[in-house]
Amino acid sequence: MAARVWTVQNQKGGTTKTTTATNIAACLATVHKKNVLLVDLDGTQGSATDWASARSDDAPPVPCVIMRENIKRDLPRISAGYDYVIIDGVPQISTLTSDTVKIADLVIIPVQPSQYDIWATRDMVQLVKDRQEVTDGLPRAALMVARAIRNTIIERTATEALHGYELPVLSAKTYQSVSYLNGIAEGRSVFDLPASDGARDDIEAVTLELLEMDK
Ligand SMILES: Nc1ncnc2c1ncn2[C@@H]1O[C@H](COP(=O)(O)OP(=O)(O)OP(=O)(O)O)[C@@H](O)[C@H]1O
Numbered sequence: 601m602a603a604r605v606w607t608v609q610n611q612k613g614g615t616t617k618t619t620t621a622t623n624i625a626a627c628l629a630t631v632h633k634k635n636v637l638l639v640d641l642d643g644t645q646g647s648a649t650d651w652a653s654a655r656s657d658d659a660p661p662v663p664c665v666i667m668r669e670n671i672k673r674d675l676p677r678i679s680a681g682y683d684y685v686i687i688d689g690v691p692q693i694s695t696l697t698s699d700t701v702k703i704a705d706l707v708i709i710p711v712q713p714s715q716y717d718i719w720a721t722r723d724m725v726q727l728v729k730d731r732q733e734v735t736d737g738l739p740r741a742a743l744m745v746a747r748a749i750r751n752t753i754i755e756r757t758a759t760e761a762l763h764g765y766e767l768p769v770l771s772a773k774t775y776q777s778v779s780y781l782n783g784i785a786e787g788r789s790v791f792d793l794p795a796s797d798g799a800r801d802d803i804e805a806v807t808l809e810l811l812e813m814d815k
């Protein structure tokens with residue numbers, strides 16, 4: 601069976617695309633025991649690539665490849681044998697970005713709960729909607745509130761503002777936490793943290809919602 605392709609995209613920089621992509625990949629590999637391939641579209645920065653190559657042998661492997669062009673042509677061959685391909689996007693809208701949306705089954709758009717970030721996400725949302733219009737609503741897509749600060753008014757108002765884009769907004773969110781920073785140098789994810797760590801629950805909840813959407 602062909603791999604399911606999920607891509608984490610937002611043309612705004614620093615919206616947690618890489619953190620979200622690596623942790624979702626780790627969740628699918630660790631919790632759901634899937635064969636997962638990471639694809640790094642940001643070969644210049646190479647963050648997902650660095651994370652994957654630093655990953656120690658005792659963790660379920662999540663290999664990563666850099667793709668700069670021809671993703672429509674090459675991904676079917678590269679993804680053979682994998683259950684999931686998680687694509688870490690670039691902070692720009694380009695041919696590579698729109699080609700990736702075309703081949704994806706699911707587009708995840710992380711947005712920090714700040715009005716500037718919400719405004720800056722407009723073009724990404726439009727790109728997805730334009731594609732959905734010509735392909736019967738595919739790929740499925742969801743906005744995800746990222747790095748929220750718990751129990752703040754802005755957490756609520758930003759979530760409401762995101763609904764204005766008329767794309768699904770995941771009910772699971774990620775929160776501001778050092779849990780995402782610890783262990784990056786060793787290619788670790790939140791699933792290497794104690795079971796009591798809230799970031800694990802958040803990524804698991806995000807992943808479950810995405811699995812449900814991708815049925
Ligand atoms: N939930 C979180 N809590 C605290 N810090 C976070 C969280 N998620 C990500 N970060 C940090 O925020 C910064 C930006 O995250 P990340 O690199 O994942 O974003 P990005 O969208 O991939 O950026 P770029 O657009 O440059 O590719 C990084 O330093 C990362 O470690």
Ligand SMILES: [Mg+2]
Nearest residue numbers: 617618642647
């Ligand atoms: Mg990145």
